[in-house]
Amino acid sequence: MQESIRVLVVDDEEPLRRLLKKELTRKGFSVEVAADGRAAVEILKENTFDILLLDIIMPGIDGISLMKKLQSDPASPAIIVLTGRATVETAVEAMKHGAYDYLTKPYKLDELVIVINRAYEYGKLSMKSRLFQQELVRKDTPAEFLCTSRQMKDILALIKKIAPTDSPVFIQGESGTGKEIVANTIWRMSKRNSFPFIALNCASLSENLIESEIFGHEKGAFTNAYQTKNGIVEVADKGTLFLDEIGEMPLGPQAKLLRFLDSGEFRRVGSNKALVVNVRLITATNKKLAELVKKGEFREDLYYRLNVINIQVPPLRERPDDIPGLAVHFLKKYSREMSKQIKEFTPRAIETLNTYAWPGNVRELENVIERAVILSDAESIDFEDLSMPAQPPKELSANPSLEEIEKDYILRVLREANSNQSKASHILGIDRKTLYLKLKKYGIG
Known part of the structure; x- marks a missing residue:
């Protein structure tokens, strides 16, 4: 377990660096060393570490200056300060700039190992806490998969088969058919369900913003990048990332997404440092990606990489058996939210719902029921409450x-x-x- 903990020792005393590298490696840690703060900065640009063992007083960039540089980066290592010239003032200064702990030389190796392990656990919890606060984590997203129709029962059966795997899933269907509910259900039935489910709609962002949202950016990477931002791939680590409307993603970010899919490795915008996470990717679109590939608007290699498992969600008009159950579900939901005692639909209301073609699919049905609950003062919803758009019945x-x-x-x-x-x-x-x-x-x- 310890071999996964990566430690960077920063100290200007060469004998101490050599001793720590030898003894900590013997204890199972992965150890690199730097002679001063400037060398540490260069190493940290290219590599990631879990723990930083840091001397305070060094030539050039001292320990406190290095801590100030790292403080704005949520992905920086947990810091343990080591010094032989300890004062109360330097201890307070170190803790103020984010040090996890403070050890005075000489110290016992076993004591240092205990502190490193504690700092490692603290770093994991602290990182997770910061990331969850930064981004919308969809862990509590309602994902009730209601299915009466044969088509949706078949989809649910497929979900149960594929959910335990880590294979990419590609969901196709018109807007409003419930593609995110399908993705959410896959996550809930997967072995990753104790970790985040993060969703991003690619159609709502420009090319630069998509890249920044997915992979994050460094402070100063572009105008208005006033601080380091973690990408949603970091937030979704060990969980599931859902990219909706993937057909709207520009070609530039598509290339980076392909590289990420192949290795799990990515770089924040404005950084050369490679970071690695483990996420399952689910994508969705209301477009025909095969046609976009022919037009040169979507990468063919990415299309095949995403399209490992394909789920086609039929429009609501092609699965009318689902309409009554969905309508009752939304009726209960909004009656409860609005503290109303509406119990049912009249036969005329059900008939109206069943004969409408639902161009907006399930999303439109939900909006109609929500509006009806708002307007109704009775214990049942009648067809007048539905305020349905004028449209001929389904042929x-x-x-x-x-x-x-x-x-x-x-x-x-x-x-x-x-x-x-x-x-x-x-x-x-x-x-x-x-x-x-x-x-x-x-x-x-």
Whole structure:
């Protein structure tokens, strides 16, 4: 376990550097040394360390000056100050600039090893805390995967198979079909679910901002880069990164994303230091990436790298069996949020929902139900509360099944009967119980 802890010793006393490198390496640590602060800065530009063992008084850049340089970088190592000329003032100064602990020479090696291990654990917790505060972590994002239709049940079955793996997942579907819910469900069913799920919409950012958001940037990397920023790949370390609308990503960041996918290695904007994280990547788009590849607007090699596991989310109009269940889910959700006692939809309201084509998919359905809950003062939602946009009802497919024809005919009769089931059953020539069973079968009422 200790061999993974990387230590940089910074001290101007050559015998001490040699001794620490020998003894700490023997204890299982990975150790590098620097003779002064300037040499340490150069090493830190190219390498990452978990622990910095730092002398205070050195020629050139002394320990306090080096700590001030590192203080603005959330990815800097945990610092343990080592000095033979300790005073209360230097101890206070060191702690003020971020030192984890302060040891006075001479010290026992076993004591130093204990402090290094503690500082390492502290550094991991501190880094995680800072990163979680900086970015939106979607760990609490509701991800209730509701499925009644055959298509969505098949998708859920596929999710259960692929979730335990680390393979990239590519989700395609129209806007509002629930691609992020699919991604979130994959994360929740994966072995990474105790670590973050981070989502970024690529369509909302410019090329420079996308690169900075994903990989982070160093202080001064560009105008207004007043401090170091950790990228979401760091926040998502050991967890899952979801890049929505990946088809909107410009070609420049695509090349860096491809390199990251191949190695897990990345560099912040304005930095030459290679950092490594371990994330699972899920991407989504409402565009046809294969066509963008042909046009030269999306890298072919990245497309194949992302498209390891492909999930096609059908539009809501192609899975009408899901409409009633989703509508009830949103009704309960917004009734609870608005402290209303709305319990159900009237048959006319259900009919209206079922016959609408839903160009905005599930997102539009949710918005309609939310608005209806706001407007309704009754215990049930009627079709007037839905305030549906004017649109002709869905047309039957070119070769409708017998069930589609029957459902369409029942809906038309219900409309003519103003949702009066007794009258509708009389027109249809069936008893009310038979009508009730057919309405239940088709999710109408």
